[in-house]
Every structure is written in C-alpha cells, then in structure tokens.
Amino acid sequence: MGTWPGGAGWGPRKKRIDLYASSASKDAKGGLEMQDDVGTGGHVPVMLGRVLELLGPALTGPDPVVVDANLGLGGHSAALLAAHPSLHLIGIDRDPFAIEHSTRRLSPYADRITLVHASSGDLREVLEQVGRPVVNGVLFDLGVSSPQLDEAGRGFAYSYDAPLDMRMDTEQELTAETVVNTYSAAELTRILRVYGEERFAPRVAALIIKERAKEAITSTKRLADIVRDAIPAATRRTGGNPAKRTFQALRIEVNAELSALEAALPAALDALALGGRVVVLSYHSLEDRLTKQALTARTRDTSPPGLPVPLEAHQPRFRLLTRGAELPSEEEVARNPRATSARLRAAERIRVDD
Ligand SMILES: C[S@@+](CC[C@H](N)C(=O)[O-])C[C@H]1O[C@@H](n2cnc3c(N)ncnc32)[C@H](O)[C@@H]1O
Numbered sequence: 001m002g003t004w005p006g007g008a009g010w011g012p013r014k015k016r017i018d019l020y021a022s023s024a025s026k027d028a029k030g031g032l033e034m035q036d037d038v039g040t041g042g043h044v045p046v047m048l049g050r051v052l053e054l055l056g057p058a059l060t061g062p063d064p065v066v067v068d069a070n071l072g073l074g075g076h077s078a079a080l081l082a083a084h085p086s087l088h089l090i091g092i093d094r095d096p097f098a099i100e101h102s103t104r105r106l107s108p109y110a111d112r113i114t115l116v117h118a119s120s121g122d123l124r125e126v127l128e129q130v131g132r133p134v135v136n137g138v139l140f141d142l143g144v145s146s147p148q149l150d151e152a153g154r155g156f157a158y159s160y161d162a163p164l165d166m167r168m169d170t171e172q173e174l175t176a177e178t179v180v181n182t183y184s185a186a187e188l189t190r191i192l193r194v195y196g197e198e199r200f201a202p203r204v205a206a207l208i209i210k211e212r213a214k215e216a217i218t219s220t221k222r223l224a225d226i227v228r229d230a231i232p233a234a235t236r237r238t239g240g241n242p243a244k245r246t247f248q249a250l251r252i253e254v255n256a257e258l259s260a261l262e263a264a265l266p267a268a269l270d271a272l273a274l275g276g277r278v279v280v281l282s283y284h285s286l287e288d289r290l291t292k293q294a295l296t297a298r299t300r301d302t303s304p305p306g307l308p309v310p311l312e313a314h315q316p317r318f319r320l321l322t323r324g325a326e327l328p329s330e331e332e333v334a335r336n337p338r339a340t341s342a343r344l345r346a347a348e349r350i351r352v353d354d
Contacts, residue, residue, distance in 0.1 A: 016118060017118040017126055018116065019116050019117075019129060044339075045079065046281055046336070047281060048075070050344060052083055054322075055277055056084075057275070058136045058277040058348070059084045059136055060084075061275075063086060064086065064087050064137070065088045065090065065132050065134075066080055066087055066135065066138070066139065067090045067092065067127070067138045067139070068091045068141075069092050069140045070139070070141040070142060071091035071093040071115065072141065072145040072146075073098065073102065073105065073146070074102035074105045074106050078109075081109040088112050088132075089106075089112060090114045090116065090135070091114070091116065092118055092126060093117065094118065095169060096171065097170075098147075099115050114130050116129075121256070121259065121260030122263075123138075123271070124267040124270070127267075134271060135271050135272065137279075138271065138279075139278075139280075139281075140280040155175075155220055158224040158244065161219055163177065164177040164180060164250075166251050167254060167255065168255045175254060176251070179191070188201075195248065195252040196245035196247075196249030197245060200230060204226075204230040207227075207230040208223075224241075228243065248284065258286060258290065261291075262294075265278075265294035269294070269317075273352075274349055274351070274352050275349060276348070277321065278346060279346040280295075280344070280346070282342070282345075288325055288343045291345050295318070298317055298318040299316045300316055302314040303315075316350070317351045318348060318349055319350050320347050321346040322345050325343035325345055326345070327343065327344075328342050
C-alpha cells in the first residue's frame with residue numbers, strides 16, 4: 001500500500017489521496033457489516049444493464065481503463081470487470097469502509113484493479129498519481145451507499161437515533177453536528193433552501209438556533225423532532241417525513257458533494273480518450289442539473305453565428321448518448337426502491353484537442 005498525503009503544489013485545499021495496491025486491504029475499524037467476504041449485502045447496482053451497455057463500446061480496444069468514481073460496494077465495478085476480461089479498473093471512494101469492502105469483493109480481479117481512497121473532486125490528481133491520465137470510461141454513481149444509509153451509527157438516516165455525523169470520509173473533520181451547532185441562521189437557511197429545497201428553511205433554521213441555545217443538538221432524533229416541530233401541521237400531514245429534506249441538505253454540505261461534482265465532471269471529460277464515454281447516475285435535481293450543464297457545455301458547437309463554415313476549434317468534442325435524462329424502469333424501481341430517483345446521462349468523446 002502506498003500513501004500520498006497530498007499538499008505541496010496542489011493548491012490551498014488539503015487533498016487526501018490514499019492509493020491501495022490492488023490486493024491490499026486497509027485495517028479499517030468497524031464499518032460495514034458484511035454477510036460474507038465478497039458479498040453484496042443485498043445491494044443492487046442501479047441501472048446496471050444500461051450502464052454496461054453505454055460504457056461497453058468504449059472498452060473494446062486493447063488495454064482499456066475505466067474509472068468508477070463512486071466505488072461504494074463495488075457492484076458496478078464487479079460487473080464491468082466480469083464483462084471485460086482485459087479491463088483495468090480504477091475505483092475511487094471517499095469512504096474508507098467502501099474501499100475496504102470493495103478490496104475484498106473485487107479480490108478475484110486483484111491484478112486488474114487500483115483502489116483509491118480520495119474524493120472524486122480530486123480526480124485529475126488521482127489519475128496522475130496512478131499514472132493513467134487518459135482513460136476510456138468514467139462512471140459516476142453519486143450520493144450515498146446502502147450501508148451508509150442503513151448503518152445507524154453513521155448518522156445519515158433520520159429513522160435511527162444516532163450521533164449527528166453524516167461524514168462519508170470518516171477521517172474528515174466537519175460533521176453534521178458542527179454544521180447544526182455553529183452555522184449562522186443565514187447559513188443554515190441557505191443550505192436548507194438550496195441543498196434541501198426546503199420551503200420552510202427560515203422556520204427550520206430559526207428553531208434549530210433556538211433549540212441549540214438550550215443544549216447542543218447532537219442526535220439525529222432530536223434534529224428530526226426539531227424539524228417536525230418547525231413545519232406547519234398542515235404540511236406535515238403530506239409528503240413523507242419532513243426531516244428528509246433537512247437531512248439531505250446537511251449531508252450535501254458536510255460532504256461538499258456539489259463542489260466535488262463540479263470539479264470531477266470536467267476532469268472526467270478531459271481524461272477521456274477518443275471514443276471514451278462518461279455515464280452519470282444522479283439522485284437529486286441539483287446533481288442532475290450540474291451534470292446536464294457540464295455535458296451540454298461540451299456537446300455544443302460554439303462557433304459565432306453567421307460564419308460560412310464551422311470553425312474546427314469551436315466544434316464540440318463530445319456528443320450526448322442520452323436524450324434528456326433516462327429513468328430506471330418501473331420494474332427496477334419495484335425491485336429496488338433506491339433506484340426511484342435515479343437519472344442517467346451519458347456522453348462520448350468524438351474529437352480530441354490538437
Ligand atoms: C451510490 S454509492 C455507489 C454504489 C456503487 N456504484 C455500487 O454499485 O456498489 C455512492 C458512493 O460514492 C461515494 N462518494 C460520494 N461522493 C464521493 C466523492 N466526492 N468522491 C468519492 N466518493 C464519493 C460514497 O461514499 C458511496 O460509497
């Protein structure tokens with residue numbers, strides 16, 4: 001196992017990139033409860049058939065390389081490795097337990113994988129570190145994994161009483177408890193409104209400020225109760241658990257999910273070889289909007305209007321492979337409720353820069 005702590009020459013933000021030799025396993029304490037060493041814990045990769053179909057044509061050349069930028073339980077990765085016998089896979093996750101689990105699960109492919117504990121926001125640096133700056137495919141399966149949601153102790157779920165944590169990377173400092181107990185009313189309102197699309201954001205923020213003045217808010221249950229009390233009774237009776245939007249907002253803030261995606265998407269597109277493909281699965285409108293913007297920007301002809309011939313330098317470097325966002329089938333949603341909000345977009349590199 002080699003470790004690069006990042007830092008010098010990589011700009012002001014501290015970056016952490018830990019690279020694992022393919023067959024190495026990190027001694028992470030606690031973490032995923034696994035049914036068996038290479039098991040899936042009942043996890044079903046979302047829109048798997050479509051992901052394989054879209055990435056497949058890009059992975060047929062000699063020595064293809066694919067990046068799974070959200071390794072999780074390694075479900076998509078295992079299927080890609082099984083489908084393409086000469087494929088090398090670079091798997092990235094910011095959750096050390098995901099790396100630990102996938103190291104075991106993907107051990108049958110140990111000589112064809114490189115697993116990296118890092119944020120996909122640092123994708124460019126990760127690819128440089130592993131010596132593969134050009135790749136044939138990149139998959140993003142954004143958001144939280146089943147074990148992150150299901151493990152009470154990680155504090156992602158309002159349905160369990162647990163410490164307010166919500167860190168995907170358990171080695172980072174910022175937790176949901178810090179956000180809830182130290183951010184100003186204005187900051188909390190903004191986060192709840194923008195990341196949670198919570199229309200009662202000012203009321204929820206005001207009640208959080210009032211309650212934390214009595215005693216620090218340290219548990220998911222107390223926060224869920226505060227949110228419930230802040231929402232008008234008539235609204236509370238409709239539309240599921242009112243804490244859902246607040247928990248989503250805090251999770252996105254704690255893990256800087258949108259800024260990571262904003263950095264990762266252009267880095268992924270830049271890294272693609274001719275014919276290389278990117279597939280993005282997002283789970284809420286903010287992620288899908290960022291994805292749509294990043295892909296649209298690269299698939300447009302930017303020639304000034306009115307020219308007699310199109311300018312080569314302004315021709316799009318990519319083409320869209322999906323019309324709008326594709327959704328999972330009703331059958332998949334019935335089988336796997338976590339696929340419900342999935343939106344899939346994909347693009348292919350059709351030109352390289354000189
Ligand atoms: C939906 S799960 C991926 C599931 C995976 N495709 C599978 O089949 O098992 C999302 C994973 O992405 C990770 N993640 C989220 N944001 C990340 C980021 N910015 N960088 C790296 N990993 C991230 C989470 O820790 C989680 O394990």
